[in-house]
Amino acid sequence: MNPEPASGRTPAGGGAALLRQEFRAAWGSGVGAVLAVLISAAAALAGPLLVRHFVDRATAGTTAAVLAGTAVAYLLAALVGTGGRIGSGYLAARTGWQIADRLRERLFQRLVVEEPVLEVERRQTGEVLEQIDGNSDIVGRAVSESVFPMIGNLVVAAGILVVMLVTVPAAGLGLAVLAVGLFAGFSRISRWAVSRWETARLQQARLFGFLGDALAARSDVQPLNGTAWVVQQADHRLNALFAVERRAYLAGRTFWPATQLFFAISFALVLGAGLNRMGSGGLTIGTLAMLYLYVDLLQEPLEQVSSQADELQQMAAVLGLSARTLAESPMGAGARTSARFPEGSPGIAFEHVTFGYGDETVLHDVTFDVPAGTSLGIVGPTGAGKSTVVNLICGLAAPASGLVRIGGVDVTTLTEAELARHLTVLSQGAHLFAASVRENITLFDDSVPAEQVLAVLERLDAAGWVNALPGGLDTRVGAGGRGLSEGEIQVLAGARALLRPCGLLVIDEGTSRLDPQTERVWSRVVEAVMPGRTVVMVAHRTSTLAQVDQILVLENGRVDVSATGNTAEILSSRAGATS
Numbered sequence: 238m239n240p241e242p243a244s245g246r247t248p249a250g251g252g253a254a255l256l257r258q259e260f261r262a263a264w265g266s267g268v269g270a271v272l273a274v275l276i277s278a279a280a281a282l283a284g285p286l287l288v289r290h291f292v293d294r295a296t297a298g299t300t301a302a303v304l305a306g307t308a309v310a311y312l313l314a315a316l317v318g319t320g321g322r323i324g325s326g327y328l329a330a331r332t333g334w335q336i337a338d339r340l341r342e343r344l345f346q347r348l349v350v351e352e353p354v355l356e357v358e359r360r361q362t363g364e365v366l367e368q369i370d371g372n373s374d375i376v377g378r379a380v381s382e383s384v385f386p387m388i389g390n391l392v393v394a395a396g397i398l399v400v401m402l403v404t405v406p407a408a409g410l411g412l413a414v415l416a417v418g419l420f421a422g423f424s425r426i427s428r429w430a431v432s433r434w435e436t437a438r439l440q441q442a443r444l445f446g447f448l449g450d451a452l453a454a455r456s457d458v459q460p461l462n463g464t465a466w467v468v469q470q471a472d473h474r475l476n477a478l479f480a481v482e483r484r485a486y487l488a489g490r491t492f493w494p495a496t497q498l499f500f501a502i503s504f505a506l507v508l509g510a511g512l513n514r515m516g517s518g519g520l521t522i523g524t525l526a527m528l529y530l531y532v533d534l535l536q537e538p539l540e541q542v543s544s545q546a547d548e549l550q551q552m553a554a555v556l557g558l559s560a561r562t563l564a565e566s567p568m569g570a571g572a573r574t575s576a577r578f579p580e581g582s583p584g585i586a587f588e589h590v591t592f593g594y595g596d597e598t599v600l601h602d603v604t605f606d607v608p609a610g611t612s613l614g615i616v617g618p619t620g621a622g623k624s625t626v627v628n629l630i631c632g633l634a635a636p637a638s639g640l641v642r643i644g645g646v647d648v649t650t651l652t653e654a655e656l657a658r659h660l661t662v663l664s665q666g667a668h669l670f671a672a673s674v675r676e677n678i679t680l681f682d683d684s685v686p687a688e689q690v691l692a693v694l695e696r697l698d699a700a701g702w703v704n705a706l707p708g709g710l711d712t713r714v715g716a717g718g719r720g721l722s723e724g725e726i727q728v729l730a731g732a733r734a735l736l737r738p739c740g741l742l743v744i745d746e747g748t749s750r751l752d753p754q755t756e757r758v759w760s761r762v763v764e765a766v767m768p769g770r771t772v773v774m775v776a777h778r779t780s781t782l783a784q785v786d787q788i789l790v791l792e793n794g795r796v797d798v799s800a801t802g803n804t805a806e807i808l809s810s811r812a813g814a815t816s
């Protein structure tokens with residue numbers, strides 16, 4: 238169970254705060270993993286103590302029973318240590334993947350669900366996926382494979398230092414000073430490496446964005462002989478990424494010779510001091526053996542710490558980036574209220590609307606009115622601003638000035654859910670999911686009965702075609718409608734729009750270039766979905782324009798008043814002009 242909502246904002250404090258938040262969400266297995274790590278560390282520390290006991294008792298001539306008891310205790314410690322390592326490995330992996338899944342969910346929520354559609358579309362799919370999945374994966378792997386082992390290694394190292402300070406104080410103190418120096422150096426190098434890893438992660442996301450684009454454009458690129466260019470671009474990006482990653486990786490690895498030096502100095506200091514004290518009778522042979530084993534035990538944690546450094550630095554970089562992403566407010570997030578508009582077919586009004594993408598104004602002082610239950614066709618040359626008008630009606634963008642009203646209510650004050658309750662869209666570019674025909678029509682709403690879906694298809698004259706498919710309504714469709722004709726895709730899009738009991742319909746004719754048969758199917762779909770609704774249609778063909786009550790002509794983002802008006806008059810004047 239998540240103690241916090243998946244979309245909860247990350248407080249100030251960046252990556253560390255985010256990691257703490259995520260740990261709190263996976264606290265059960267996290268605490269278990271820490272306990273298991275502490276148990277295995279304690280077992281590792283107990284080994285040399287038991288050896289000292291054994292050697293000192295043996296040299297003092299104790300009984301075989303005491304020695305056997307110590308040996309059994311040693312074996313038990315080894316067994317507990319192994320059990321602790323297995324348990325911590327399992328719990329650490331569990332914690333890591335819980336954290337990764339939650340982070341994935343939060344990043345998805347932020348970058349895909351909360352972000353306005355137009356912003357999401359601006360970014361490359363591969364880049365967004367890499368930011369969500371690639372980054373969460375790195376955090377999950379680092380938590381399970383490096384964070385918990387690192388805690389165990391630090392506990393073992395600290396325990397050894399304490400034993401050294403008690404047994405050979407001067408050498409122990411020297412080691413403590415060296416360890417503090419090593420830690421400070423490591424922190425410094427890490428800060429540098431983390432910033433390199435941040436750059437590397439951003440570059441990797443861009444690389445994936447490019448690869449996703451190249452994949453999507455494959456059918457265009459190949460005939461245009463652009464493959465070499467794509468490969469060259471990918472190569473260029475990979476080389477740049479490799480250069481940054483190499484620098485970041487090397488920064489982590491510079492720690493390795495330092496740990497080796499620390500180990501060599503520890504060996505010399507502790508054994509030198511130990512031998513010296515033994516010569517003067519201040520140390521038993523058992524204690525010297527224990528010191529040797531402890532210094533030897535230090536090698537593994539030190540090596541692991543240096544080999545895990547780059548994984549931890551990458552994790553820190555990713556956490557920092559993710560925390561910044563999660564803390565940003567979605568662009569254009571305004572004060573949406575619980576405003577509602579009346580049931581039925583609401584009217585639409587644009588009042589002196591001006592709008593631009595960035596600095597470029599694309600709609601200038603646009604005013605029009607679509608009374609409830611009537612229809613408006615918007616025409617105009619490419620780039621005139623037709624789709625932008627639709628974006629404003631659908632709440633995908635907000636006017637820079639002026640008002641867009643639906644049912645008399647300012648559309649920017651409506652929540653997405655309230656707008657979606659009243660608005661349905663029919664687009665020639667409708668996306669079909671890799672799912673069944675039925676799921677594509679109901680948009681995965683299992684509560685809609687098959688009979689209702691078939692009734693809708695009947696109204697589009699398509700029930701026979703769907704029933705003849707190998708699995709009927711349950712036939713699977715390829716992603717983007719692969720395996721279906723253009724006309725069939727439009728029928729499914731029409732069925733989707735018909736099924737939703739919304740009083741407001743937006744129709745987006747993406748193109749006028751349809752073959753005659755598909756055009757006939759499209760006209761039939763449009764005719765079936767319009768009755769009883771307020772309709773705004775971006776129109777590209779006369780056959781569909783004939784079905785609307787009014788026509789609005791846009792030219793360079795402005796309403797061409799002289800050409801705008803009642804459909805019958807405009808169409809007859811056009812016919813007159815061309816006859």
Ligand SMILES: Nc1ncnc2c1ncn2[C@@H]1O[C@H](COP(=O)(O)OP(=O)(O)OP(=O)(O)O)[C@@H](O)[C@H]1O
Nearest residue numbers: 355359594599617618619620621622623624625626
């Ligand atoms: N998401 C966007 N970001 C930036 N500029 C955009 C965006 N969408 C459209 N534009 C620009 O806004 C202007 C109007 O575009 P819009 O898509 O509304 O025109 P349109 O009349 O629908 O064109 P078409 O008939 O070719 O679809 C164009 O100059 C276009 O380049």
